[in-house]
Amino acid sequence: DWTMAAFKDEAIAKIREQVGEGRVICGLSGGVDSSVAAVLLHEAIGDRLTCVFVDTGLMRLNEAEEVVTLFRDHYNIPLVHADEGERFLSALDGIDDPEAKRKTIGKLFIDVFEARAKEAGGADFLAQGTLYPDVIESVSFDGGPSVTIKSHHNVGGLPARMKMKLVEPLRELFKDEVRALGRELGLPESFVGRHPFPGPGLAIRIPGAVSKERADILRKADAIYIEEIRKAGLYDTIWQAFAVLLPVRTVGVMGDERTYDHVLALRAVTSVDGMTADYFPFDHDFLGRVATRIINEVRGVNRVVYDVTSKPPGTIEWE
Numbered sequence: 001d002w003t004m005a006a007f008k009d010e011a012i013a014k015i016r017e018q019v020g021e022g023r024v025i026c027g028l029s030g031g032v033d034s035s036v037a038a039v040l041l042h043e044a045i046g047d048r049l050t051c052v053f054v055d056t057g058l059m060r061l062n063e064a065e066e067v068v069t070l071f072r073d074h075y076n077i078p079l080v081h082a083d084e085g086e087r088f089l090s091a092l093d094g095i096d097d098p099e100a101k102r103k104t105i106g107k108l109f110i111d112v113f114e115a116r117a118k119e120a121g122g123a124d125f126l127a128q129g130t131l132y133p134d135v136i137e138s139v140s141f142d143g144g145p146s147v148t149i150k151s152h153h154n155v156g157g158l159p160a161r162m163k164m165k166l167v168e169p170l171r172e173l174f175k176d177e178v179r180a181l182g183r184e185l186g187l188p189e190s191f192v193g194r195h196p197f198p199g200p201g202l203a204i205r206i207p208g209a210v211s212k213e214r215a216d217i218l219r220k221a222d223a224i225y226i227e228e229i230r231k232a233g234l235y236d237t238i239w240q241a242f243a244v245l246l247p248v249r250t251v252g253v254m255g256d257e258r259t260y261d262h263v264l265a266l267r268a269v270t271s272v273d274g275m276t277a278d279y280f281p282f283d284h285d286f287l288g289r290v291a292t293r294i295i296n297e298v299r300g301v302n303r304v305v306y307d308v309t310s311k312p313p314g315t316i317e318w319e
């Protein structure tokens with residue numbers, strides 16, 4: 001795509017002009033936006049870029065390893081892997097309110113990020129994968145009181161606190177353009193085409209109290225669901241699909257044993273920008289196949305349900 005090739009060259013020139021001989025710190029989440037920003041910055045300024053990957057222990061199955069392997073081993077980008085799963089889980093201990101979870105994770109994330117960035121020698125600039133829709137959404141058009149549906153987890157406030165200037169190379173782009181730029185930069189399709197994943201991670205897909213045990217159950221079930229979606233050739237048609245582990249246990253029967261285990265909800269939506277969404281109309285054979293696999297393969301789940309709520313009135317995530 002020659003347009004993206006031209007955009008890429010222009011973006012690299014702009015980064016070099018802004019940063020000069022300075023150093024840049026970039027938060028890497030493994031999501032499309034921060035991944036594309038990191039690779040673009042690395043092309044522009046090489047090893048004056050350091051990436052910090054805060055591993056909250058609330059990522060999807062194998063996700064942390066994939067991020068570290070790709071950026072450190074494949075791209076040779078200096079990468080700090082802040083493996084802080086236990087700290088996040090203990091901070092979340094006993095918290096079941098969705099907003100309290102989001103705020104706890106957001107605050108700890110900033111603390112960890114700041115400490116690790118300092119350890120890595122600090123920087124003059126903080127890079128963020130802010131997109132055009134993020135820029136728009138933070139503006140209030142009518143000046144009236146705005147309602148916070150969910151506190152979004154991002155690193156807002158960090159640049160001022162760390163006395164750094166912001167670099168936002170994706171500020172003019174929409175999601176599909178970021179994906180095109182990622183392909184132009186040679187990022188693997190498994191990263192470029194990946195469904196969005198929220199900053200607070202699996203914590204907001206476990207209504208009620210979060211624990212390592214629950215996160216492990218959810219990770220396994222989610223991986224099976226996504227694998228079946230890929231096998232059915234539906235991954236790219238769906239905007240986002242994931243499993244939610246409910247804090248409800250129900251009675252079941254396995255062999256001739258009574259079971260009393262968790263309910264798992266499956267969610268899949270189509271959307272253009274995440275602002276509105278329709279639930280995805282899977283055929284029943286597909287849903288039955290996924291349910292059977294999950295119940296047979298994941299200990300702790302004995303019932304699977306499908307969420308048929310669109311947005312509005314439902315949000316995409318459950319919390």
Ligand code: XMP
Nearest residue numbers: 151152153196197198199200274315316317
């Ligand atoms: P909702 O659940 O509000 O989500 O319909 C819309 C889109 O935003 C994602 N999402 C987040 N992304 N930090 C993020 O980076 C967050 O705190 C967050 N909360 C929700 C959600 O996955 C969906 O794609």
